[in-house]
Amino acid sequence: MDQAQQRYHHGDLRSALLHAATKRIDEHGVDSLSLRKLAEDVGVSRSAPYHHFADKNGLLSAIAAEGFRQWHHTARTIFEQQTLAPSARFRQFIHEYVGYAADHPQLYELMFGRILWQAQSATDDLKAVAYPCFQFQVEMTRYWQESGLLPAGPEPLRLAQVTWGTLHGIARLLIDGIYADRSHIEQMCDTAAQLFMQASANHE
Amino acid sequence: MDQAQQRYHHGDLRSALLHAATKRIDEHGVDSLSLRKLAEDVGVSRSAPYHHFADKNGLLSAIAAEGFRQWHHTARTIFEQQTLAPSARFRQFIHEYVGYAADHPQLYELMFGRILWQAQSATDDLKAVAYPCFQFQVEMTRYWQESGLLPAGPEPLRLAQVTWGTLHGIARLLIDGIYADRSHIEQMCDTAAQLFMQASANHE
DNA sequence: CTTTAAATCTTGACAGTGTCAACATAGCCT
């Protein structure tokens, strides 16, 4: 009764679970997360989490949502650095995106992976945070098109899908360890940036 | 004893398992595959598969390997169509790649997903088939560079990682249903192809 | 205050899963 962890009511179980789960995922990957072990770690019975999350997907969605909030903030910060030239910001964005994925591979996997997005397992709550994040990618692309950095021809949405797809693809090849490793990151990003910017150069 | 499925020795259990598993994956996804159900479907006890595959990963690796063989063949066929102009073949390759992923999302997920490639779960057998497939991507890229279709600047490997990354990324956004769906495929591929080819155009 | 309702947590249980050890059967080779 005196020890906080042995009270019948934990007090702040929801955030305790989120915290512990986030740590676990970051260190050992999404697949290693077991609700039962998690509950035990937090010092609570195995079905207590169900009073705070509908199911395992609910927990995962909440963690992913937090990731999207953080990334959205980071992206906006880079994009709004008015002191830097658009091209410099573009390059920085690319490096930052891939760097973020490489630094938090497990979280990235959760945020953009099949677990949550396949079969409609994503919570409405998660969608509410993620979609504006996707939308922002399109806004940036439109801006870079208007700045003459990217080709003006394609629709912003279409082009955003391709440029974002490129970053996403590079990130996944890295994370999954497919024919690319961390020592290639900088060169890959530079190559990608150069490729995109060259594409618009001959249309001026 | 008269019925083939009730014999003590199945006769060709290995390929029966592969066949049933491939079908199951194609229709319901990798996650839905259970060794026990699979064994039951084939009409065999739950631990019989272990005499043909080291573990579940062994089975999955074998299926993925077959996928790589098929894809490698398809890719080579497209690439070696000497009658078509390099640019046409390039475009066709892009469409075919994304199309293949969209047509066999579950198999693509298995072939290039984290299940097999993370944590060294890929069999040596699988690696032996997959790596030449990756390598071929680099060879094609080198050829397209020499043809003036892609920028000559970057190293083939680096550029291949980026172009392949783009296709891989687009495929995954599609498969995972992230801000892109099948109706966008053609336009996305065209945009990507145009983007890459424009990049080299102003260096002639 | 006291009573009632809601939020929270616990134990018991169920249907799954992959995997292994020990045992049974069939086919092949000497």
Add this chain to the structure above:
DNA sequence: AGGCTATGTTGACACTGTCAAGATTTAAAG
């Protein structure tokens, strides 16, 4: 014919997510 090896079976273990029923604490209402 005998024995080795490949193949298949049952029993068991340690997990997993999830739910129902009951216990306990807190908050709200009378």
